[in-house]
Amino acid sequence: MYGINNNPSENNFLLIVNSAKECLKVQNYIGALDIVLTLPDICGNVEYQNEKLGTGERYKKWYKAYIDNHESVLERNKVGLIISPSYDAEFVYKLRCSFLHQGETLQAYLKNKYNEVTDVNFTILFTIPNKNNRKLQTFQTSSSGPSWGPFSSGGKTEYTLSIDVEDMCKKIISAAEIFYDKNKNKFSDFKGFASLNNNIYK
Numbered sequence: 001m002y003g004i005n006n007n008p009s010e011n012n013f014l015l016i017v018n019s020a021k022e023c024l025k026v027q028n029y030i031g032a033l034d035i036v037l038t039l040p041d042i043c044g045n046v047e048y049q050n051e052k053l054g055t056g057e058r059y060k061k062w063y064k065a066y067i068d069n070h071e072s073v074l075e076r077n078k079v080g081l082i083i084s085p086s087y088d089a090e091f092v093y094k095l096r097c098s099f100l101h102q103g104e105t106l107q108a109y110l111k112n113k114y115n116e117v118t119d120v121n122f123t124i125l126f127t128i129p130n131k132n133n134r135k136l137q138t139f140q141t142s143s144s145g146p147s148w149g150p151f152s153s154g155g156k157t158e159y160t161l162s163i164d165v166e167d168m169c170k171k172i173i174s175a176a177e178i179f180y181d182k183n184k185n186k187f188s189d190f191k192g193f194a195s196l197n198n199n200i201y202k
Helices: 011-025 029-036 039-047 055-066 089-102 109-113 146-151 165-182
Strands: 073-076 081-084 120-127 139-142 156-164
Touching: 011 029, 011 039, 011 165, 029 089, 029 165, 039 055, 039 089, 039 165, 055 089, 055 165, 081 139, 081 156, 089 109, 109 120, 156 165
Parallel strands: 120 156
Antiparallel strands: 073 081, 139 156
């Protein structure tokens, strides 16, 4: 039986990070993503604890400061469509809200974001390694029109954004660890929920 240890300690944060890394090690990608998507919440709360910011504002501000400050834009080129970067702070925050609160991914997100583009069917895929540990990296594909056959539907361009879940998790974990290493003093009052004590009944 385990009980919660409420003693503040910066190591509580590392327990959360290491739990995510353990999930990746045993290929529990849902568990890893579930934990990883909370890391910008924790780090943002620690970094901006004295600022009057909403949850989403804190989350995205920290992501932009420590992971990637570029906003994704949709462009057309000779090959088709490209979103660069593949995902940004807004995307990850929306994924966090949808996945943690509803257990769902963001199938309508790109359509809603680029609603002025009416000639495109958007699809988002989240990929994980197969049993042979082979995987697809984050990539994008799109058709240029009906002549692409199976890539087109009703005369619309088919666009697919495939996101490597393992890569996304490692990217956020790495940023969180670097932030922690440089700001350990800011975690001195962090209690968290992951400091479990199995000595409580002795």
